[in-house]
Amino acid sequence: MTRLPLVVLAALLLAPSTAFAQVKIGVINSMTGPQAPIGENLTNGIKLAEEDLKAKGISVQLVWEDDTGKPQVGLSAMDKLATRDRVAGVVGAYTSAVTNAVAKKAEEYKVPLVNPVASKEEITRQGYKYVFRVSATTGDYASILLDMATTLGKPKTIAILSENTDFGVSGAKSAKAYAEKKGIKVVFEEAYSPGSPDYRSTLVKVKGSNPDIMFMVSYVADAITLMRQSRELQLTPMAFLGAGAGFSTAQFASEKNISNSVFSSTQWTPDVSWKGSKAFGDRYQKRFGKEPTYHAANAYTAMMIMGEVASKAAGDREKVAAGLRAGNWDGLFGPVKFEDFDGYQNQNKHQMLVEQVQDGKYATVWPPALQSGKPIWPFPGWK
């Protein structure tokens, strides 16, 4: 009786996986747990990719694994995918923490891993041969914004406010380094604990430091809280710059009276002039009832690439890896190619975008070549 769980455990370990009919691809994503709200965008993007692959006559079987936002669970998922499900490759994971752990395993198992959105720089700087990343890296979020800011205006001081998480802290770090390189003085820097209903005491201090531009790294809803309270306190720098995440969601944009004129760096927008972007946006909206975030586009792209390569290689992992290394793609995410540069391996050199909320909608305003609207600079003040 007491051994029953052990029997279940044994059954779990030894149960034969279902027949080897078609090419299998693993998906590791945060479907439950604190990261689930964003994880869901990835799930949706991958579901659309699955449909499009099928439409192209490519039939792959997806094996979904939930990492619950925890690295050790991600490891468990990777072990299972690599050895029990014998997948041809894996797409995932969402968070940098899980991806760190999973990438190491992928390399050990020689299972090609295409990472959609984890942006921590180190991930593709470990000399891995089987880890590929579609996503831009943390530093890119800051540099595109500051490039734009220094072109449009002459900011001399910057305040950097970030949430005290991996994403926030590493974003702030790269922003600081890049600002100093550009000769902008950092007059305020603080990492806050996310999820608080009250940031006023922090924002009052920001106001006291009187920065020309304000740079923020925040997840979804904190971005709204921060901007609401900035308005309350009448914080008026030359520009509010947000590093993706919370600042590039439809929800944020729709809060016009606080989000208008806020800039955000992002990896993708529905109105960028890459081919198929708009159609993807409309389709996503219709299917899931909300606008897609860049996470969805990243995940879609990662899965499309993995699906095509894996089916061409008939599931052979070495061939999949070789195919990923050799190929280049062009779709709604712009050109994708996995290259070695600046200490990275198999890293896509992605063109970042800057979007700005204009009248409750995002307009892609930077770089000029890809813009759908002109940037409004400087911040026109609160209404």
Next chain:
Amino acid sequence: MTIFLQSLLSGILIGGAYALIGVGLTIIFGVMRIINFAHGDLVMLGMYASYFLFTLGNVDPFVSIVFVFPLLFLFGAILQKTVINRVLNALPQNQILLTIGIGLILSNTMMLLFTSDYRIISTSYSSGSFRLGEISVSTPLLLSFGITGLVTAILYWFLLKTDTGQAIRATAQDRDAAQLMGVNVKRMSVLATGLGAGLAAVAGALISPTYYIFPQVGQPFTLKAFVIVVLGGMGSVMGATVGGIIIGATESLAGAYISSGLKDLVVYVLFLLILLFKPAGLFGKSRV
């Protein structure tokens, strides 16, 4: 000085909502001696209730409390009668685990039903403010603070002036003695849980226009409520009211003068110090 006054004011205003959450927890603890680890999830339910009333019924979140309170009161009462009641005499660790389990069930049920999307209530006043000299005062916060004061006043009236309220207080002070004096302790437990859930939900509804809503939003509120309740003295309604405001102000001032990343640390250290040097809390009777 501006920084000090601004932080103090917004801390106190936020503290009002914390106080309601704490009062709910302290009533449940007082009457049943159970620490409710699902308390934050009750706040979460209140937020969702207010959200749907707003989006579907166009009911203002501040008005919604007249629906949210009875709804969650009923929920709490049913929860007590069907589940919590069974562990009233169980070991304390089993009671704690049961409420942890209830919390998991609540937040994950909401996730299955409504996905884990963040939801925002945007009222016309959500980011409104007015100026008071150098300080700006958030309109919704001030409103919610006023309503909190009103709710607290009604609660005090209920606890002090009505027979049922006095019976609840008697049970909270000494369950055995209350029973000997003919108080229907079982009924008081049901009422207390309902009341605690209702108050937590009202707090959730009041925070909702300035905050955001998702299934896991509750946990930080659970921890905060523990701190508040211990600070004020477990079982003391007055203590929780004052404790909530103190914690709100402490957080805000710590954010201004130490670092916003460290404000939780300050709160926990304060919590430990209270536990060690004044375990009965500011307003509690010593029963450690």
Next chain:
Amino acid sequence: MSETDSPILDIQHVSKQFGGLAANSDVSFSMTEGMILGLIGPNGAGKTTLFNCITGYYPPTKGDVIFKGKRLNGMTPDQVCKLGMVRTWQKVRPLAKLSVIDNVVVGALVRTGSVPEAREIAREQLHVVKLAHKADFLAGGLPIGERKKLEVARVLATKPDLLLLDEVMGGLNPAESEDIIQLILEIKQRGLTQMVIEHDMKAIMRISDRIVVLNSGEKLAEGAPLEIVSNPEVVTAYLGEAHT
């Protein structure tokens, strides 16, 4: 210092206040080795409070407790127990989820680090209180009479010099009470000193060498059983018409 002239326990002017309430005020008496002292008084007279003060459960507000020549003030119950004074509880406190013998083993372990040795001691004590046949039962499942015996066995296992028994006959039927009386007398035979709180007057008259009467926290009278019975103050204040 010869054993006969120095008291084993000397209580000097002990007072205990809770807030403004005096539970004991200026209580003094002493005990010599081997005696049984009965502590009586109406409900709320401060008997149990005095026990708590003596055994270190809380310190007296004023006054001294001197045991075997040592001043106990400020000592914790475990230190007091190690010195050789141990008490039972009015409301019995068995370690419910432990077996009967394990309850007694816990008491015995204060004198030895060896569990087997403690088991030996525990077995002996269970024989003394006639509970050996229940050794492997859960303590929480015993009927009240046996729980009281278990309390006694448990404190005996700590090898005390002085036992403080708080209403060990409370709630027992006459036969069970008689068992306990015999047990107390047997313990006396072994040379142990005992202080007994009891409501059953007949029993206390039978077993006590000396009686102290508390009333409203103060010592009302002290003397041999016969003196107490004939003391008019005691009769009016406490015994009243109930004692004939």
Next chain:
Amino acid sequence: MPPRTRTRTRARGLSAFSIVAFIAAVVLLALFPKFVENPYAVHLMVTFFLAVIMGEAWNLIGGYGGQYSVGHAAYFGIGAYTVLVLLQTNGVAPWWGLLPALALALGVAAIVGSITFRLRGPYFVLASIAVAEIFRLVALNWKSATNGAEGILLSGVPPIVIGGTEIVNFSSKVPFYYMGLALAVLTVLVTVWFQGSKLGYYLQAIREDQDAANSLGIPLTFYKNIALMISAFFTAWAGALYGLYVGFIDPQTAVGLDISVQIVLTAIIGGIGTVFGPVVGAAILVALSEALRSNAITDLLVAGGLVSETSSIGIFLKDHLSHAHMLIYGFLVAIVILFMPDGVLGAVNNAARRRRARAAAGGAR
């Protein structure tokens, strides 16, 4: 708890059956990697061992001593962080780094214990949570030592080399398997020793009634402290093992409240205050959470032909069952608490005891 009437307890120590079964299980487990090379299986077993170690360690202070710490993540984190920081930034080999990690855990436990053990019941529970949260926040904000929220990514565990020959290479899971197994067996043996020792008796007395225990000559804080230190020692060891095994830690995954709760669940679902309760709890929780997370239940239904994968039910299960695993987890906790308050092992033992009692009554007739 209502007293269980007149039930006879078994004599202390383990029955001959348990001893034989335990030895057999250990031998089988020791041979397991020789036959099963599947890393996924090995990984699940390592996870299982870690849960056993932590559950057994908590059981000493929580199960036997009745001091329900919901803050053991602090010790887990101390183990993981000390070893990984020393290895990653100072290049100290983990087996040397383990010594200061364990010493630190002992020291911290002694300090935390002497502060918080003055508190009883719910106050102690809340204090333990606060202490663990303080440690998490320190790990989050003490960036120079812990690298803050970004965490520590281990670049590799150096092999053990003696006299130029490589003894153990940590690139496979097997060394971790054996370390986990050895430590799990060690904690079980420590628990067996503990249960029969003066320390174990005293802790159980404290659990049952602190005042009574105190009056019988037990210095409460001292003995609680000793038990907490042993418990912290093994929890920190598990933390170190976890950090080395996963190769990445950050404040949330190494010192988060989740870990504390998980540890308590393992012990309580299995059955506290028993030698094998945490083992049973670990087996149930690891198997269940993995089965739910990985959709194994749906897969089994499909494989067993009960549900077609392409049918609407199959698709619904696949879509929702894995999302629902925390929900099912919640229900499991509630069910165990409501219907098996002594844990699963406790419930099984009680049932067996009742059966024996019935059989004995039947025989007497």
